[in-house]
Amino acid sequence: MVLESPAEGHARRQATVEIPTAEPRQENAYLGELFRNAFPNNGAFLPLLGRDVAAFVVNYKTYFSQHNAGSKEPKTMLDPAPRLVLDGQLGMCTLGRSMKDANIIADIYRHTMDIIERAELLGGWRALPAKNIFDVEYWDLEQAKLKKSGKPPVFAGEIVLVTGAASGIGKACVEALLARGAAVAGLDLNPAVTGLFKRPDFLGIQCDVASIADISAAIDATVRAFGGLDMLVLNAGVFPGGTAIAQLDDDQWRKVMQVNVDANLALLRHSHPLLKLAPRGGRVTVIGSKNVPAPGHGAGAYSASKAALTQLARVAALEWGADNIRINTLHPDAVFDTGLWTEEVLAARAKHYGLTVEQYKKRNVLKTEVTSRDVAELAAEMLGPLFAKTTGAQLPVDGGNERVI
Template sequence: MNHGIFTFGQDAKESYDRMIQMVGKAEAYLQNKKAWEIKIKDSASSNSNDEENQSMYTLAGLRNDVSTVAGFPVIMSTHSDDETLNFARRADIETISQQGPATPDHVIRTKRVPMLGRDVKKFAREYKKYFDEHHTQTPQELTMLDPAPRIILDSEFGLITLGRTAKDASIAEDIYRHTIEIITRSEMLGGYRALPSTDLFEVEYWDLEQAKLKRQGAPKMFAGEIALVTGAASGIGKACVASLLARGAAVVGLDLDFAITSLHERKDYLGIQCDVADESALGSALEKTVQHFGGLDMLILNAGIFPVSQQISDISTSEWTKVMRVNLDANLILLNKAHPLLKISPRSGRVVVIGSKNVPAPGPGAGAYSASKAALTQLARVAALEWGNDGIRINILHPNAVFDTALWTEEVLQKRAANYGLTVDEYKTNNILHKEVTSRDVAELAAEMCGPLFAKTTGAQVPVDGGNDRVI
């Protein structure tokens, strides 16, 4: 079955020691035959910013094509290092890569062969042909698996791995990196050979192998989809990351705080330290998002600053400009750059803007903040009108008095509560419903607004404030 080496013994240690001995012999043989060291040429490219942008949209388009053929959105990771580029650019790649996996059970993770280039429809036709040729030879009735590739070899991008989740794409990467080494060394020894397609088909559609996949259970709401959250290191943004991850999305978090990079240690999260007021940094963050996960489906615009309370007569031009740059301009830039990606999202793009109660009911001393959030809300409303033809939904949430954020220290809470003659607990629930509003409350609604429940809603403004008489 081409599974490799098996060793046995009277106990586990004896079996293990024999395995080490056999592997040592194999390594020595490869070294003796000059097939151990794999020489890798420098394949680094020096693309311009325009070329990198085009590559980003090319990759996102490829992910959309694969998702269409698969029948569900996929995560797609691109690995453009010297090893993968060297392999993808081999003159004999069409021969050595199309024989089959190194060991047959890999077929359920990588398909029988990788796709060469970007013709997804052709790959799907060939997979259907492979299924049609072999399924009649089995006694039981079989249903064809999705015909989408799990491995793509591309001379420009190197190795591209795909899966229903980021974990699946990562497993495919691990497997195929080993396969690259095996094929390369085999060719140095005289030639790589895999099992015949008939044998591989039996393994791919073997009940026990299929059971491995079925044990994963039903996919979550956002399985295969990618979300980006700004201001994600704390407060509402941090809660949005958690809510989206819980629903199966792969999430990219942006924040000025370096802590964003280690917010979650898992395959479906990428934290990027980023100043949203820096246009080039935003562009770079989107490129990393696409390289890491394949595209962009959901965008949560949360980053913002709340300046010190000032009367309008005291607001300096520099302070006003700073607030507008972060709360308004940065979001315009990100919307502009993200639009082409959202437009080709497999399930259509979704944007949730975190506004403020200060939009419908502003308060004194918050002129710059209120104006910036009002302008952002108006921008989102116009975007909802303009992007409807692209299937992109844009909705706005207006939270108020969310106290579990860095802005509200215990000292500030006590001072504000005292101003109203209330205790801190009374102040936190000083709304019509007498309910405290938390970051998680806002995040859960933001996530749901990206889901099927709000599939026919766009341009909406929803308060998350426990009820405010001025808003109502």
């Protein structure tokens, strides 16, 4: 979605002037109202496509049926949803299955606005008759192109928010989701996230997930950039290192709980009004840990926090099923291409077990190395149609851990 407030003046003028055409695809759909129910606490708003767009679709189908009946050959109807919305308060909003498509439409209408304004100054303008418009819209070459076009990517037209997106599993999740056609907002404390990918379907946001204000602002920015939120990947977390319970101080405990549990609760709570509006249903993938089913020495705070997060996800799955939101959890283990594992730490852990580094990386039943991409691919699939009937599930991504099995 492309949203431009500078166009609101043009939209107001067009909303008050009778434009001599009523053909729905070529004319504008006007939003009747703005629903302010997404972020009541901070005054932000979510613009929803409501009754006007529904009427637009009905009118377009009528227009198509009337003119298709007189065609020499039956035509295949295009997607009847509007690609351009003008509203006196909101401004101009263009929509497409991808940000590239939305940007193209926005670019075209920026020029169209200038032409309309100039034409009005010269005395007005008149659209082509409806039949002529239909013939242009449904000419043979366009129909042939439509028939040859393949299926859109699985997440085309959908928006995902990924936390901890600057590196490791989070970055791999962003890549997997972009490859599947989603528009992705990536959050991270590291400012490098803002320049992670130079493409219109990615929005990098520097964000401290432990800050409610940062979370609210990040979700608001996502909605304003892309038009909504369909999916969420809860990946951000901290691992404080090996500290026995007897030496675990309160500050360290609270910090781990704040990032690994409290922040994710806030993200779920703030995302819920948006996820329940997702046309294909809201979806959440939670990145847990092997330490939930099989905790380790010196990981008391981390293991407890991931267990709490997993329970939170299970309860959310129970509560949000009625809203058509599904929530599933992955439990990775020994993902060595992340910032948690330096060469020094790897060498020390391998030596502790009397193994080489390569042997240590494959210390599982399948004798295979688990990478960030492995976790990300499954995280993306869990958001897709293969898991459409699954919620509240927990899956290991660990090459087979004997303690988990």
